[in-house]
Amino acid sequence: MKELPRGAVLQRDKTTYAIIPRLKGGLIDVEVLRKIANVAEKYKIPVLKITGAQRIALVGIKAGDVEPIWQELGMEPAPAVGRVVRSVKVCPGTAACKLAQQDALGLGLKLDEKFLGMELPAKFKIGVSGCPNNCAESWIKDFGVFGRNNGYTVVVGGNIGNNPRLAKNLAEGLNEDEVFALAEKIINIYKEKANQKERFGSFIDRVGLEEFKKMVSL
Numbered sequence: 188m189k190e191l192p193r194g195a196v197l198q199r200d201k202t203t204y205a206i207i208p209r210l211k212g213g214l215i216d217v218e219v220l221r222k223i224a225n226v227a228e229k230y231k232i233p234v235l236k237i238t239g240a241q242r243i244a245l246v247g248i249k250a251g252d253v254e255p256i257w258q259e260l261g262m263e264p265a266p267a268v269g270r271v272v273r274s275v276k277v278c279p280g281t282a283a284c285k286l287a288q289q290d291a292l293g294l295g296l297k298l299d300e301k302f303l304g305m306e307l308p309a310k311f312k313i314g315v316s317g318c319p320n321n322c323a324e325s326w327i328k329d330f331g332v333f334g335r336n337n338g339y340t341v342v343v344g345g346n347i348g349n350n351p352r353l354a355k356n357l358a359e360g361l362n363e364d365e366v367f368a369l370a371e372k373i374i375n376i377y378k379e380k381a382n383q384k385e386r387f388g389s390f391i392d393r394v395g396l397e398e399f400k401k402m403v404s405l
């Protein structure tokens with residue numbers, strides 16, 4: 188099989204590619220915006236698309252332009268495909284939102300740094316919201332977190348797709364360190380015990396939520 192250019196996703200026309208640079212927490216600054224605008228202009232990239240994972244996809248790139256564009260951007264590809272931790276979607280939390288009850292951005296960036304790209308039995312998405320409004324869609328993430336006055340609530344096993352599934356409540360009143368430790372434990376259990384291609388929600392259904400809670404010592 189022909190090797191794809193680095194970090195490139197073949198498009199519907201079977202001749203051009205999309206690339207998606209990594210943007211932690213959906214944060215972007217003027218310098219990066221300028222670089223993206225510059226390569227889009229120089230390489231005549233026809234489509235720039237904001238993705239559901241809070242990134243910017245550059246779409247419609249010729250194969251030979253992919254590597255020079257990465258070099259000019261000086262950025263790493265985001266893990267957009269494959270059986271890995273794909274995305275950490277984060278709301279602004281207490282950094283900006285007046286409704287926030289917890290520092291979602293701070294926690295989300297730490298989770299992104301630690302887990303993004305980690306290989307797992309199936310794709311795995313994380314959402315971190317600063318309050319129960321759940322702007323980062325924590326209830327439809329494999330590992331979802333949202334802030335309340337008493338700390339963070341953790342919900343697990345949500346996903347969208349052909350068989351949408353809301354996450355189930357796992358723990359409440361956690362501080363940031365406790366959420367981080369729980370995420371680490373859960374991801375390791377999933378990695379070790381799930382079948383290949385088994386989404387996290389299906390794994391929880393198979394073992395049972397109460398049994399799963401025992402596995403993570405809750």
Ligand code: SF4
Nearest residue numbers: 278284287317318322
């Ligand atoms: S989830 Fe809450 S804290 Fe986050 S952006 Fe929405 S309203 Fe604000």
